[in-house]
Amino acid sequence: MENNPIFFADGSDSRMMEAYKRAQETFKYFWREQSWEYRRIIPALTVSCVKIAFYQEDPETGENIVEHMWINDIDFDGDHVKGYLINEPNELTHIQVGDYVNVPLNEISDWLFAITPATKKQTGLSKLFSSSAEPLPKAYGGFTIQKMRSDMSPAERKDHDQAWQLDFGDFNDIEVVYEQKEKPENLIEHPMSRNMQADFVKFLKDYPDELTHTDENGLTILHKETIAGNLSSVEVLLTAGADRNLKTSSGKTALDFARQLNWEHLIPVLVN
Template identity: 80%
Template sequence: MENNSFIFADGTDPKMIEAYKKAQETFKYFWREQSWEYRRIVPGLNLSCVKAAFSQEDPETGENTVEHMWINDIDFDGDHVKGYLINEPNTLTNIQPGDYFEIPLNEISDWLFAITPPAPTPKGLSKLFSSSSDPIPKAYGGFTIQKMRSDMSDSERQEHDEAWGLDFGDYNEIEVVHEQKEKPENLVEHPMSRNMKEDFVNFLKEYPNELTNVDENGLTLLHRETIAGNLSSVEVILEAGADRNLQTNHGKTPLDLAKQLQWEHLIPVLEN
């Protein structure tokens, strides 16, 4: 992406503020996809990043300058989105690309990931005339981007999308999970969670200590799989005897996190 692809949004626009809210409410789907991306041997995402507001106060006037910019290499503990700035600020001088930030979830302004769809297999005569160009990666999320696209003319949208090199689709139908229309069940659970269930059972049999290991945030495996919304994984972990009452450094059980992130399909399993 070129630097001019990063448009700094007007935070006073009601529709833009609504886009921020939608991004915060659906961030869990970004994190679910990102958490599986970290486990893939072959990367599946062309792009994944989160947008947040950064500010600097002018010492002379006291006025705040705000820029919305993107971070990547994302981590998430259920409360804070963590990553490294990838934009060169336009006017801010107190931060620079590569700086690390931990941002409360309710303060992010957008998220975006992109996946290249499989190329269709040519059949019959179409084999002779098929294009050799690769499919364009499809964008998911990007609520502020879609709001801005809605304000553009057709030619402006085309130019914008070409600058990003992404297929943003219809700005009135923002998708948050891969193949959302074709497979609506993906909204409930990531297909890798379902498909990897047997392998995960065998993994825990081989490495039972994974059930009790705790990271620097106080997160157990059960906490992490709950944050990612992985029902099959949560069921396997509980069946293996994990303690569902362990708390993070912020005093939260897996059930607390399921409720906080509104993973409704996990709540009954964790309450039992």
């Protein structure tokens, strides 16, 4: 993230501005989860989207018209967030539903993903006589949503949550990773990164050219695993001979991304 990010906001609500800032600072956790979602055979996320601040100049007043709208099918290259608009603009005329969006990280205003909590499988009589409903998917992130929920009455919050069909939890205690309280180590390393380590070693042995392959932006697999914050994967790549000094088309090394996204656990292993 830039040292002096610009926040595009419609108004002067300091708490909403703080929500935008927190969303930007923690977006790396959204992307970490989303990047693993793309590798899953069976999807786990029931919701996955990012809110962007869109703006254009009002031809009459010359002031900015700002609308915060959601995009999905998210991609992230370490600098820019990309996806497709899923909201219909109210006033903006330069963008419409389905348009492809590519903005710097400092123009997002929120992110949200949701996962249905794992439950113990019921069998026999316990299943037959159980009256408990399936749990709602639990929401992670959603900083602007939680700010708005904090301004609602209990009845309004209940109606709001039912409309979303999500469990937003306590607006004063926003979680950013799955099972954050039960397994605080998940803040450091995604469990799939740890669990897939042996498979990743085999993958690189079978496909050694992946170490030097670059995409259209010049990102190697080491850049991508660093951007996603995957320590185990980064360690495997370095052991396999990945060049930590390779730069992207924009001139950034994996270490640059680790520092930029504040993945503190990756910095020591990427330093020469």
